[in-house]
Amino acid sequence: MTQEALTAPTEKSTSQISDLSILDLILEMQRLDMDPQPFLEIAARDISAQHGEKGLSYTKIMMDRMIDLQDKGGIYLWTALHTILNNDLNACIKHYN
Numbered sequence: 001m002t003q004e005a006l007t008a009p010t011e012k013s014t015s016q017i018s019d020l021s022i023l024d025l026i027l028e029m030q031r032l033d034m035d036p037q038p039f040l041e042i043a044a045r046d047i048s049a050q051h052g053e054k055g056l057s058y059t060k061i062m063m064d065r066m067i068d069l070q071d072k073g074g075i076y077l078w079t080a081l082h083t084i085l086n087n088d089l090n091a092c093i094k095h096y097n
Contacts (some may be wrong), residue, residue, distance in 0.1 A: 023073045040077075044084035056085045 022043055026036040048055040059082035066074030 018025045023077050044081045
């Protein structure tokens with residue numbers, strides 16, 4: 001994915017920050033040279049808390065849906081969330097082996 005796709009302008013202004021989606025907030029953070037990774041990790045942990053062991057498969061389904069829709073922002077978001085949960089799973093497996 002290109003940097004252009006990640007930094008495409010959103011339709012909302014920062015004065016309406018309470019109305020922004022998680023993707024809008026991440027893109028705004030990137031525009032401000034802020035690292036969105038901690039925010040993505042919070043979102044991934046929330047998915048894990050809500051969906052338990054099915055969280056990883058849920059993020060994969062959503063990632064595939066975004067690919068089908070050719071939604072660049074959605075692809076970025078769901079790929080990031082899927083990667084975080086996948087890395088967490090791999091760390092757990094290594095820890096217990």
